[in-house]
Amino acid sequence: xxxxxQSPRYKIIEKKQPVAFWCNPISGHNTLYWYRQNLGQGPELxxxxxxxxxxxxxxxxxxxxxxxxxxxxxxxxxxxPAELGDSAVYLCASSFAAGxxxxxxxxxxxxLTVT
Amino acid sequence: LAKTTQPISMDSYxxxxxxxxxxxNNIATNDYITWYQQFPSQGPRFIIxxxxxxxxxxxxxxxxxxxxxxxxxxxxxxxxxxTAVYYCLVDTGGFKTIFGAGTRLFVKA
Numbered sequence: 001x002x003x004x005x006q007s008p009r010y011k012i013i014e015k016k017q018p019v020a021f022w023c024n025p026i027s028g029h030n031t032l033y034w035y036r037q038n039l040g041q042g043p044e045l046x047x048x049x050x051x052x053x054x055x056x057x058x059x060x061x062x063x064x065x066x067x068x069x070x071x072x073x074x075x076x077x078x079x080x081p082a083e084l085g086d087s088a089v090y091l092c093a094s095s096f097a098a099g100x101x102x103x104x105x106x107x108x109x110x111x112l113t114v115t
Numbered sequence: 116l117a118k119t120t121q122p123i124s125m126d127s128y129x130x131x132x133x134x135x136x137x138x139x140n141n142i143a144t145n146d147y148i149t150w151y152q153q154f155p156s157q158g159p160r161f162i163i164x165x166x167x168x169x170x171x172x173x174x175x176x177x178x179x180x181x182x183x184x185x186x187x188x189x190x191x192x193x194x195x196x197x198t199a200v201y202y203c204l205v206d207t208g209g210f211k212t213i214f215g216a217g218t219r220l221f222v223k224a
């Protein structure tokens with residue numbers, strides 16, 4: 001079974017440019033997460049989807065970040081415009097259901113460098 | 116939200132048993148304890164999850180005392196490939212997943 005797929009794996013952009021990350025979760029997983037991981041730190045949750053609905057986006061910087069999950073499958077995370085401080089690894093994860101017990105499956109991440 | 120406290124780093128030698136303890140004093144009744152492993156340039160990988168007492172799978176054991184204010188991940192007979200960052204999380208069904216800084220385990224030959 002294929003795991004969580006993310007693309008691109010690496011992205012280098014200049015500040016003020018837009019950038020988008022794509023995630024394809026494991027088939028059948030209705031919960032999708034986007035995380036940001038800075039160097040030497042643990043992942044930080046940005047947004048969580050239950051099917052098409054963003055049920056927790058409290059940590060998403062809404063002035064420049066946006067996300068969507070059309071049809072409850074693939075998801076896209078966008079930054080516009082990017083700032084130097086946005087350089088990080090952006091991780092996507094999925095799980096079967098956000099019940100009392102669960103296991104999140106993570107993709108390899110997209111490493112963003114903003115110059 | 117329950118926060119966790121783990122040692123920043125640990126060293127071990129191949130073949131030894133490694134125990135990483137996580138403190139979570141404010142764990143809620145419905146919270147489960149989950150441990151993830153992360154290698155460089157990869158996303159975290161689920162290791163084990165438990166609610167109380169002891170859980171064992173093919174890669175690790177998780178010991179949780181009755182008060183559930185701490186937990187210990189036990190890795191039997193570690194090898195060089197177990198060098199990674201290990202994260203302890205407490206939450207209810209992924210509703211508010213908070214990763215700490217994790218414990219960096221270095222396994223030496």
